[in-house]
Amino acid sequence: MAEQKRRWGDRRDATLLRDADAMHFIMGVVYPSRPDNEAYISERIDLTPIKEYLAQKNGEGPDFKYTMFHVILTALLKTITLRPKLNRFYKNENYYQRHEITAGFTMKKSFDDHAEEALAFIHGKGDATVDSVHDEIRDQVTGYRGGKHDATGDAMELFRRLPRFLSKFIVHFLMWMDKHGWVPKSLIENDANYASVFLTNLGSIKLKCGYHHLSTWGTTSLFVVIGEKKWSPVYDENGFVRMTETLDLGLTVDERIADGYYFSRSVRLLKYLLEHPRELEKPLQEEIDYE
Helix, strand or coil: CCCCCCCCCCCCCEEECCCCCHHHHHHHHHCCCHHHHEEEEEEEEECHHHHHHHHHHHCCCCCCCCCHHHHHHHHHHHHHHHCHHHHEEEECCEEEEECCCEEEEEEECCCCCCCCEEEEEEECCCCCCHHHHHHHHHHHHHHHHCCCCCHHHHHHHHHHHCCHHHHHHHHHHHHHHHHHCCCCHHHHCCCHHHCCEEEEEHHHHCCCCCCCCCCCCCCCCEEEEECCCEEEEEECCCCCEEEEEEEEEEEEEEHHHCCHHHHHHHHHHHHHHHHCHHHHHCCCCCCCCCC
């Protein structure tokens, strides 16, 4: 979404929705806490189309392989682009529309119990495709695993080293600033809690899909858990059962940002994109017929 001229009540990262209906205005006041308004959606994805697509993409011999994570992340960015209410949030009892579409996730710098985690942040521009998203992830992953530091992680490490009473005071002050959208951009530019969608890829560490809470810190209204691959029975159009490799997705949403029908259509779009991954080679902003 193009950034509009900033008015009183707007935030640095979002525009206040002044023409919201009465229900959405009242909900921010009556139910001010994001974790108190969580709704959980579970979806099982047939991986057959994605596996065939990845085999074709990786058959071209890229230096950094395409994975299911690249496909799922791009599908989420395109879904949010075409379903803009998913890019809204409540903060300080007000209802906002973000200026940008972003995705955040944590990554291990190496698969080791003692390895540090880094915060990655992807910007979903309107002309982006699965290829440009893949390249941006490659640059961030190789950078962090090569020793690059992220500003948010460095800030947390600084607070840890301060005397405990002082670090707690600073963090509480930052939480007050967060409520008003005043946290310095340098401290949160890589913080996934400020993204349109926060992802965690539990399948990469051999864990099953599950529910994950939303946070009062930041502005994220959508959290997506990617589970481990498994074989599941699937019925075809003739009623016959076949075993196929599947993946479970767990989506936790702030139910205040849209109604059930809007969420339902958004999930149908997401599933369509994952069943037709070649659609992700088109720009995120390009409309598709999925119903």
